[in-house]
Amino acid sequence: MAEQDRTKLTGRITVPGDKSISHRSIIFAAISTGVTTIDNFLKSADCLSTMQAFKDLGVKIDERDGQVVVTGVGLKGLTQSNQPLDMGNSGTSTRLITGLLAGQHFDSTLVGDASLSKRPMARVTDPISQMRADFTSTENHLPLTVFGRPLHGIHYRLPVASAQVKSAIILAALQATGDTVIEEPTASRDHTERMLAAFSPASIDREDHKITIHPGHPLTAQHVTVPGDISSAAFWLVAVAIVPGSSITIENVGINQTRTGILSVLKQMGAQLAIQERPQANEETEPSADITITASALKPFEIGAEEIPALVDEVPLLALLAARADGVSRITGAEELRFKESDRLAVVAEEFHKLGIAIEELPDGFVIDGRKSWQVQNTDLDSHQDHRIAMTLKIASLLVPEDVTIRDFDAVNISYPSFLADLQRLRS
Numbered sequence: 001m002a003e004q005d006r007t008k009l010t011g012r013i014t015v016p017g018d019k020s021i022s023h024r025s026i027i028f029a030a031i032s033t034g035v036t037t038i039d040n041f042l043k044s045a046d047c048l049s050t051m052q053a054f055k056d057l058g059v060k061i062d063e064r065d066g067q068v069v070v071t072g073v074g075l076k077g078l079t080q081s082n083q084p085l086d087m088g089n090s091g092t093s094t095r096l097i098t099g100l101l102a103g104q105h106f107d108s109t110l111v112g113d114a115s116l117s118k119r120p121m122a123r124v125t126d127p128i129s130q131m132r133a134d135f136t137s138t139e140n141h142l143p144l145t146v147f148g149r150p151l152h153g154i155h156y157r158l159p160v161a162s163a164q165v166k167s168a169i170i171l172a173a174l175q176a177t178g179d180t181v182i183e184e185p186t187a188s189r190d191h192t193e194r195m196l197a198a199f200s201p202a203s204i205d206r207e208d209h210k211i212t213i214h215p216g217h218p219l220t221a222q223h224v225t226v227p228g229d230i231s232s233a234a235f236w237l238v239a240v241a242i243v244p245g246s247s248i249t250i251e252n253v254g255i256n257q258t259r260t261g262i263l264s265v266l267k268q269m270g271a272q273l274a275i276q277e278r279p280q281a282n283e284e285t286e287p288s289a290d291i292t293i294t295a296s297a298l299k300p301f302e303i304g305a306e307e308i309p310a311l312v313d314e315v316p317l318l319a320l321l322a323a324r325a326d327g328v329s330r331i332t333g334a335e336e337l338r339f340k341e342s343d344r345l346a347v348v349a350e351e352f353h354k355l356g357i358a359i360e361e362l363p364d365g366f367v368i369d370g371r372k373s374w375q376v377q378n379t380d381l382d383s384h385q386d387h388r389i390a391m392t393l394k395i396a397s398l399l400v401p402e403d404v405t406i407r408d409f410d411a412v413n414i415s416y417p418s419f420l421a422d423l424q425r426l427r428s
């Protein structure tokens with residue numbers, strides 16, 4: 001059997017629910033009144049950290065017939081946890097919950113694993129301190145104690161496009177006296193805004209890059225359907241694009257335009273892509289589509305700071321795509337990757353060098369020459385305990401004849417526990 005027949009990917013697949021939307025579904029359900037039901041909630045380690053934190057804050061959360069059922073306690077009904085809240089590996093859980101806890105009537109302490117304890121928190125504590133919040137931490141890292149205080153509204157311009165920071169301020173602003181206005185330099189993912197508009201339409205106004213939060217309006221329980229995670233689908237989009245002879249359809253992928261940067265890059269590269277949109281209930285509901293992709297020749301691409309927010313978690317995969325393109329690609333404006341679960345710019349360069357990929361690390365991105373053939377130098381790869389790196393390296397390994405090992409591969413449980421099973425299904 002030819003190499004490409006053994007590795008090619010074919011068939012149809014549904015990827016698990018979106019991680020960002022799953023986190024937010026628990027948060028908004030918890031602070032609303034009534035019973036929220038959530039379909040297709042992502043049961044990965046990160047989202048389970050959010051779920052456990054809200055249980056610790058006194059919220060009843062059950063699973064019934066595959067649905068997550070949350071009995072909301074309202075914005076003022078959370079109760080103090082009798083232990084530190086364990087955020088595990090999840091930056092999103094930590095930053096969003098910090099915004100929410102800042103305006104509560106009790107104090108809380110947040111802890112996390114070694115990776116999370118190295119990630120910067122000042123990006124959320126600084127703006128929320130302007131709202132009169134109060135925190136203590138060691139050099140702006142976890143453990144972080146949040147002293148619940150009455151807050152007041154602010155006008156804040158985000159220095160960097162970050163959905164986590166924006167969402168933390170929104171959650172604080174809902175409890176403040178007076179409106180809060182948030183302006184973003186470039187649009188980051190808007191799942192918080194959409195979900196708030198569903199739970200409490202009167203609480204939010206949006207206009208271009210400006211969001212206004214009007215506190216004091218009730219949040220009411222909803223039914224939430226979480227679409228498939230485009231950041232998980234991205235592994236298969238890239239695998240199919242680069243493994244000759246492959247063709248698959250991924251069903252029900254979230255295509256919120258603040259997340260679809262990877263689709264734009266694939267189109268720019270000349271990938272064969274067909275996107276069939278599914279009917280959408282209303283403008284604020286998360287849109288989804290069935291996406292079919294077939295392997296084809298790929299042109300190089302260039303992306304910069306403007307494009308990064310819509311594909312921020314896909315940059316390692318884009319570097320892999322570039323390594324199979326016919327020419328030199330450049331990714332710049334991606335310095336934020338240094339503050340993720342690992343320093344993703346340094347780690348991608350280090351691990352790709354082992355595979356013989358012609359990649360140069362820049363302070364804010366990469367230059368990758370896809371024309372150079374890969375001469376594997378070292379088959380001992382390392383995920384650096386970062387889920388996205390683990391999965392990117394696994395996809396890269398489909399293209400090399402050597403058997404490679406990936407240290408700490410089980411980091412995939414953070415966002416995509418069924419990754420290996422799905423890979424097996426697509427290769428059989």
Ligand SMILES: O=C(O)C1=C[C@@H](OP(=O)(O)O)[C@@H](O)[C@H](O)C1
Pocket residue numbers: 019020021092161162163164165167189312313336
């Ligand atoms: O809000 C979110 O759900 C996320 C926002 C992004 O982080 P930043 O806000 O730090 O860019 C992203 O990298 C992360 O995986 C999820």
Ligand SMILES: C=C(OP(=O)(O)O)C(=O)O
Pocket residue numbers: 046089090091092093313340341388415
């Ligand atoms: C950066 C990520 O997540 P978080 O910030 O929530 O840890 C990610 O999932 O790639």
